[in-house]
């Protein structure tokens with residue numbers, strides 16, 4: 609049996625990046641996934657993902673976001689070999705709106721100030737003048753980050769896998785990993801429904817299925833069902849179709865909504881970041897339209913946006929794998945230096961997939977970056 613230098617278990621968002629960086633090291637790499645490349649049954653699908661560096665979640669993410677921006681840019685150059693290929697990262701800027709002092713606005717400002725990120729602060733009147741679609745009260749404020757935008761999520765995953773394959777990696781799709789083990793000599797054995805594979809090192813990036821494969825995380829992860837919606841809107845001002853930023857909007861009750869501008873026939877994407885129904889088995893994710901989530905999003909739109917008429921064009925179910933504190937967990941598996949993992953990306957990990965994937969490979973190569981220390985496995 610061939611012994612690979614590295615097996616990557618799950619080639620979704622982070623796993624595809626890890627495969628690419630492991631292959632770039634010159635390692636022989638096997639990626640295994642229960643589905644195929646850029647599938648729609650995990651957490652890395654739905655057309656777009658927001659990319660922003662002014663991070664309300666915690667300023668410690670900013671260095672990881674700065675590295676990610678460079679890595680997306682570098683990948684884009686390799687991937688976009690002709691002008692007809694769409695850009696992976698599309699800069700629209702991001703506007704965060706909330707009441708003055710709200711958690712999201714304050715968090716964004718904290719990251720901007722600590723890391724000297726370019727930003728502009730707006731009053732409600734200034735936002736309404738620039739983006740008349742928003743229906744705001746006078747006590748709303750906004751922070752605009754020009755250096756933000758959206759990523760084309762499926763194309764990003766495909767580009768990372770293509771680059772990995774180009775550097776010699778192989779993939780095994782439609783293969784379910786049942787178990788993995790490390791023997792006394794350190795050799796990793798991965799048992800699947802389609803045979804057994806061996807490697808010197810293992811990277812576990814299993815998204816919503818992480819607790820099946822990393823039992824020590826069992827208590828610390830909750831999988832939430834989340835819904836994405838796309839709307840065609842009759843705008844009050846048609847010009848805004850092209851000049852619209854990504855936005856985050858915190859309501860006074862703490863619920864957070866976000867939107868991605870209309871980029872094609874699907875229209876504007878509007879979703880709720882907060883909330884979500886816990887689910888027991890990611891494999892049995894209900895893909896039908898959840899009216900509770902839909903109604904929360906549509907009430908938000910009716911309350912906070914001016915438009916003539918809206919039509920729901922498309923919807924898609926996805927999963928957030930929440931850690932206890934909403935921060936990622938990126939570390940070595942206890943007692944196994946040659947097994948690393950990223951889990952609990954808590955609904956905000958895609959934008960950092962390249963830097964997380966690269967870090968996992970670097971840790972296996974003995975080069976740990978201190979910028980990731982705040983995301984190490986936390987004691988109960």
Ligand SMILES: Cc1cc2nc3c(=O)[nH]c(=O)nc-3n(C[C@H](O)[C@H](O)[C@H](O)COP(=O)(O)OP(=O)(O)OC[C@H]3O[C@@H](n4cnc5c(N)ncnc54)[C@H](O)[C@@H]3O)c2cc1C
Nearest residue numbers: 618620621622642650651658785815817926953957958959
């Ligand atoms: C609706 C929604 C909106 C989001 N918006 C944003 C955003 O705007 N910006 C942002 O940065 N992030 C966002 N996120 C979060 C981000 O998309 C995720 O954090 C990230 O994509 C997760 O990547 P992952 O590699 O952990 O999981 P996945 O991409 O799901 O990859 C896990 C892979 O492991 C495979 N796998 C699991 N178990 C097994 C097994 N036993 N055998 C074989 N293969 C297995 C799965 O098939 C899957 O391909 C959003 C998420 C959702 C759901």
